[in-house]
Amino acid sequence: MDKTVTRAMLGESVADATGLSRHDAVQIGERMFELIGDALKRGESVKLSGFGTLDVRSRAERIGRNPRTGQEHRIAPHHTVVLIPSARLRDALEPPKAARKAQK
Incomplete structure (x- = not known):
């Protein structure tokens, strides 16, 4: 992948x-x-039938941490795009039931 x-x-x-x-x-x-x-x-949503919906989300200000140094820093508020997958896409990404049973 x-x-x-x-x-x-x-x-x-x-x-x-x-x-x-x-x-x-x-x-x-x-x-x-x-x-x-x-x-x-x-600020509109974009629906792509059979694929999913693209939507704009607002992210609040937060404190982040540099994983290498551990130093904290401020992450400014911002907008980001998210994909909400359609049911058809979610189903296509799931492994077949037989494969899931074999993993257990």
């Missing part, structure tokens, strides 16, 4: 699957990411 999928790889997969040129597939993907980013900046 240590492989990273890049935008270029996504564009290439879309081009292969649809017959579009690579350039067109990448342009469509880039525009989709722009639209998703713009919606999140406006």
Whole structure:
């Protein structure tokens, strides 16, 4: 599970699957990411059916600790994006029941 999928790889997969040129597939993907980013900046949720919902959450100020030195420091309040996976994605990520029984 240590492989990273890049935008270029996504564009290439879309081009292969649809017959579009690579350039067109990448342009469509880039525009989709722009639209998703713009919606999140406006504080809107983005629902991607079958995948999940992207939502903006506010994080309060807190005290963090450098794990190497143990020194405490202030983490400023900020906004972050969270993915709430759809039921279909959660189910796809779960190991089959037979594999879970074998682990026990």
